Amino acid sequence: MEYELTNTRFNQYLLAFNKHLLETTVLDSSDSHPGDKQSQSLFSFTNSTVKTVAQEKKYVLNQIKVRHPESPNRSLLVTFTISYDDFFTCPVFYFRIFEEVEIENETKSRALLTIEDMDESFQHLLGIHSEIRKFTNISFDSHHMSPTSDIWMYLHPCDTKDVMRSFKMFHRNTSEEQQVLDYFTLWYNTFGMGALFPRLCLRIKPTALS
């Protein structure tokens, strides 16, 4: 494999990758062991859809809710998409994060728009110091798959291709499906959720180990 993901391969294996993502994502906070029962009960996927739009392009729209360990009325809602950028020829991670507080059956929601906001909210809302990478390049733009041009945050993919090329984890002897799923997994943990949550990590296991 030439360490590049084409739009065709992206479309072909997106559903399988998303299934893997839903099945193997673990929550690893400082106070729990990844994958243990207590840790897993703190988060859930509240929505997951694979959509097809113009030009036969597919993308995933997922939503994860992370609850406060001791106050279930406080939570963090992360909506994210995984789509293929035809200009940078690689996957791109768009997201929106809200902190939610439920008081007397009324949910108050606040959008988190900066790294400082997210850090503060994790500390305040979840009691966890997030240690989001300060160098993470978060930008805003119209979502390239939205017909109504809604604004989302995204991790700028200008160096994704170079970094993905530099990884040496791809094995020539494995099947194409396995190679693409490995690419997806590595990308997701580096330029997807893993770039946002290095400590409060919603990571997926490498497919080779599953």
Add this chain to the structure above:
Amino acid sequence: MCADQLIDIKDKLWNGSINIKLEYVIGEKTFDYIFVAWRLSYFSLYFEQIARHFEYFEDGISKRPFWLQHDKHPVEWHLPIGLLYDTLSSSQNVKKTKGNAWKLQLKTSEYPMDKLIPFLKHKPDGTIDFEHETKQCIVNRLKQSCFVLNGSSKKIMQLSERDSNDLWTAIRAHDLSLFSSINHKIIPRESEIQRIPFVIYVPGYPLLQVPAPLNTNERLTLGDILSRSEVISKINSQSIQWVPFVHGLNIECMLNVDILTVWYLFRYLDNFIYLSITLKL
């Protein structure tokens, strides 16, 4: 097309402008601000002067986020003004005054965060730093087009600090000579161009990212690029007629022109070509 004609057309496009009339309602009174905006510029680069004007009528407006609205549609300040005018006018809803100005409303409450990029930085005096977000957006687009043209964003990432500052100054001040001298360092020689960055807007569809390959053996035309799009094919199959617009010009007559010439002529400040398709329904 000879070099002189190219320069003449590019000069005309660079100097293209639109008359804007802003209306701001305070209480029961409506206040206006009329100005001329470059087609190739961005509304957010005018926000500081707009805020200064309305400060005469309402204290503190420059410390709060505001935005422009066309009918009920928030105007996306991160897109070129000419493109916004062309795409909104394609719905034939452009409101013009007698003086042929584009009429927009200024709004100050309930900033539509899901439709417009927020302004998050303030200056030391508490006023909003409109330039900070604008610069980030435009630089991101330049990185994107640089990647498409060169196969990597290195050329723009490796500009010297002075060149980077000059590039931004040129965009902000609408200085063609300074802009060309720096932009020249980002764009590869013709023989080294990998792909051409096209963005196509079709009403009702997500924007189409079209990195058009530059095949040296057989140069693709604008018509080739459009006919390869599945969205355009779908529209053709429904027998719907359409017209391609760029910079307010109907370029139907250029469908047989090669894409490199089209790009040299019509690229925007961020080196993209934004083509809007108007459907004749």
